[in-house]
Amino acid sequence: MDIPTVVTTYQGPAGDHDDRAMDAVVRLGEALGRWAGTDVVEVGMPSPSDPGDWRVELERCRTSLHLMADRVDAVMSAGQRPISAITRCAVALATLPVVPRHRPDAVVVWFDAHADINTPADTGTGYLGGMALSGPLGWWDSGLGGGLPEDQAVLVGCRDIDPAEQARIAAGSPVLVAPGVGVADRLAKAVRGRPVYIHLDCDVMEPGLFSTDYRVPGGLTLPDLEACARVLGGSEVVGVEIAEYEGDGSATAEDLVESLRPVLFA
Template sequence: MIKNISVIGVPMDLGQTRRGVDMGPSAIRYAGIVERIERLGIAVQDEGNIQIGLGERYHTDPETNLKNLKAVAKGNESLAAKVDEVIENGRFPLVLGGDHSIAIGTLAGVAKHYQNLGVIWYDAHGDLNTADTSPSGNIHGMPLAASLGLGHEVLTSIGGYSPKIKPENIVIIGARSLDEGERELIKEKGIKVYTMHEIDRLGMTKVMEETIEYLKSKTDGIHLSLDLDGLDPHDAPGVGTPVIGGISYRESHLAMEMLAEAEVITSAEFVEVNPILDEKNKTATVAVALIGSLLGDKLL
């Protein structure tokens, strides 16, 4: 049972090129995240935002094919230190993005506290690219690879150690847009993936039952990394890389409710809310509702 939560905002928009996602933490706060958690009887402490530098907008390093490498790495180092501190103080870290490149820092801060950290990657994308396989050079498509120790050393070494996680301890849920290099890596490493095909065929209940069973027996903690583009754009329009045919709002609530019942999640982040692309803060409101379900909120 989660009793103490620290909310950490990360206004990072340097891992991709669509502006506005740096306002995601503010949008989620405006949608009432702190109040929602407090209503559940959980003590919540808002830690404020990690300071993020400006970077060189749209600049791609010709040697690395990576955009804003130094600024992204610096922000993630700060995040890793903060997450580490929060866990040391016996609190559950709830990280609000920002683009998905922040998962590099979150996992660097979390994984040092576990021998076998499990990761549920709830996302339309695999985020398993490296500089060699990325079509864009956007680091928000690389955090899972970097956490596996794959990619540029500046990213893989954040937190002072590598790798943070093992491929057999990952489950990707909701994938429907994978680059060729990511497909090859998934097959090579044997990473468990539930694409939209499996979700449609098995149903979300079965997918979550299998995910929990797969991870629970061999991990000593499970991190949830939820990208709002994992949901269908109809339900979560305010994201930078929407992909139609995604997980529904109701299916996502069910997934969060099942994770709450299983009491397996030890840290979480919700990322890629972009209020500039949103409709009346709809996507941030969805994020708050899903966080509520993850933390045990029930209708009755």
């Protein structure tokens, strides 16, 4: 059965260190819209970044994040597939809690150089984005919801992991699929054919492919990403969101979309 794809661009604040993602996300949304052959709905208004503690940042972006949560909820309620270009990973605080309400069977596949499972109790930086996945997992109360079971989150490509995060991974939740040879095969074993909702932070890629805030060596190549997408495309894809794109590098937004075609337009 064909499921209609709906493309959304989130342009509001999300604990930004700078304004680059708010400027670039429009281009990524346009690339997604062209491939999908559909109009793009914009959520949130850009505002100049003013980096602060996670508490300050969360209150600053709360209204826009609720709007994004409502948007994903409406799309999934209509039986459609949400495809979203979002500025920062912190937007996942709003989007991911919506997923288990509609698809309690879905696994969140988190592509990122970072695990983003710090909590207010152990964050070393106070950066909101570093707690973007732990909030939906219910490990702290963001006010935006939780409900994602620990055994339904899979980390992919993470390699810059804080000690508290490493301890949680070592205990078995979430499962980590490290980058490197055979990443797609190992991802297939972790997902086990279950439905998936995919979050992709562009810094999961090898530095230089795309412009991002963080440059962590040892990332995925475009062929790696395409192989992972083919694996995940064999499952039911209930949604996709792409974060932290700040512009083209040696690859373009169109190259990124092309690599993700098996999951974007299944």
